[in-house]
Amino acid sequence: MNRTLLESVGRLRARGTLTDAQAGFFGRIARGELVSVRLELQIALWIGVTLIAAGAGTLVKENLAHLGPVTIGAGIALAAALCLWYVARAAPPFSWGPVASPTLAFDYVLLLGVLLIGTDLAYLETQYKILGPNWPWHLLLLSLIQLAFAFRYDSRAVLSLALASFAAWRGVAISFAGGALFGRHEEAIRVNALVVGALFVAAGMLIERAGRKAHFEPAFGNLGLLLLLGAAVAGAYGGYNHLDMVWFPALAVFSAATIAFAYRARRSDYFAQGVIAAYLGFLRLAVELHFEVGLFYLVSAGSFGVLLLLLWAHRRFKEEP
């Protein structure tokens, strides 16, 4: 029982802020007589979908020799079709605005269907070599299919997957797994990440301006900035013993532009990314200056300087706590 909440509900009822019905309902919640398991159900769905997709991947890996390619390909395609049939049946009509999911499972079934399509496509490409040496293009095809599903069924999850597949086509992992961007020889990946990031940011601006699925803009913008600033940070740190004089100025320009834009547009999420990138750039510069003991003074003073800047800048942003 949550006594504090119960007492507060009682006080709010006495003041007339809450109606009798509301106070009764919230009183039940505070006494623990009514509990929502919505989050737990969602987590179970998430784990369920992940396990099924992992099972499909393992099936393909382990049974290439035992089962024929047609059996495996058709089996996974059938499972994907079943998921998408459910989605098509349950989906509300298309709209350029936000559309609420009709059921709790809707997003996850759609995600599973799209993941199974990806598995099947990759498997068939590996088996039949349809694209030959240009096999990575299947990632672009997959990305476009996922993008179409994301727009039709208004799914941020599938949109994120589509953007990740597009980045993967250009050799960039959204998760930065293995720190691939940071290697000495990963110049090409960093340039790709920069271009893909800029493309995502531009696409986000475009859909927002056009008013077509404008609520997708944060997904485009945040992933875009993550790639753009991530590539610049990786470039600035990738030179190992010397400061890279192309990437470091690029990092300074991109982070300053991001901070300025976020400040103007009052976007906390973008502002945070810009500040973190600029801060990492500052640390890289501090190391380069070889101040020895002075380095610690510089980093300490710089950190508290950024802190003051944050507290000052925060006044402009309106954000839900």
Added chain:
Amino acid sequence: MKQAWRAVDRAAELLAAARGWLAAGLIDERAFGAISADYSSPGRQLGPIWRVLVFICVVVGASTATTVGFISFGVRSAGGVGVALLVFGVALAVLTDIVIDRSAFVPTGAEAATSLLATGYLCAAAFVLLDDLHLHGHEALRLTYPWCAVVFALAAWRWGFRFYAGAAAIFVLLLTAQVPGARLLWIAVAALIAAWASVARATRELTPSHRGGVELVRIVALAAIYVAINYYSVDTGFLEEIGRIIGAQRHHAGEVSLLLAALGSALFPLAVLAWGLRSRDRALITLGIVTAALSLTTIRFYFHIAPLWLVLAASGAALAVASVLLERWLRSGLDAERFGFTASALYDEGRRERLLPVAAALAMAPAARVMPEEPPGVTGSGGGFGGGGADGSF
């Protein structure tokens, strides 16, 4: 915790609840506005992104300032470092009090950072000072663990951070693992902690932060009991290994112990789940489900009942179908609830609802292709066969 902090803590809980009720459509803007006006804290509110930024700045700034302190005062010896850590730890604890008391922003993230560094320094000081006194290994750990437990417990009590309460419980349990024949003592101590936390939670009037801390302590203690009775843990002597002196003989479990462990692995998750359902306690329900999954994994480890892909796909399908059926069953009840459970949003589930599928999708994103420009032996992040794509080879 000071009286004024308790009031702020309670107001913050009510405001968070009201925000959740508004998001779930249970109250209107007018009611929310009235609650906000009555219960808003005097300071400005910092959102989660800002708090994280402030936290990072303070952690980096304060830890480098500590290094500057070491260098400036010429602290070199282990004893000097230990004493300096004690002094810095106490200073940061005082600073935490000042930040909570005087800051214009509530909460800021700075108090979390200074308190974390304070507890970290105070714990590290014990390690360093004991090392300076030539106490090593288990001798040192038997003194350090209770010290750390006290430091974290005091931090949880003073500032209300629930993480510290959980850490204190873990250090108490780690101390029991240092004693020969630790498993029984570990179970007994964990059971006592769980019982204390359950009673305290039910009978004492706690602030929201302290209640959260006590809840975490209870879950840590129950999880510790499961760790002690799990078949794999008993079979491999996991707990005995923690306290084993280097060179000493490894522990081997007897048949009776293994039989009891098998029974415990099967019954404990069911008991916790039943307890959770009966008391409508989400944390216990979650713990019951997680421990049940771990017990099933343990069975799979010892008995290969089916191929891995089938186990993964079948358990995933079972979990997903069970969730969908349970949701429908709850929704079809009177007022969309059954036995005090509902699948409707009561707080801020909606916000997490938007983030969870995105996290799931990104976790299953295809691996990036390996760029052809890379020299031999160097690879990008491409690699395995993912849920949504492949890198060209299985």
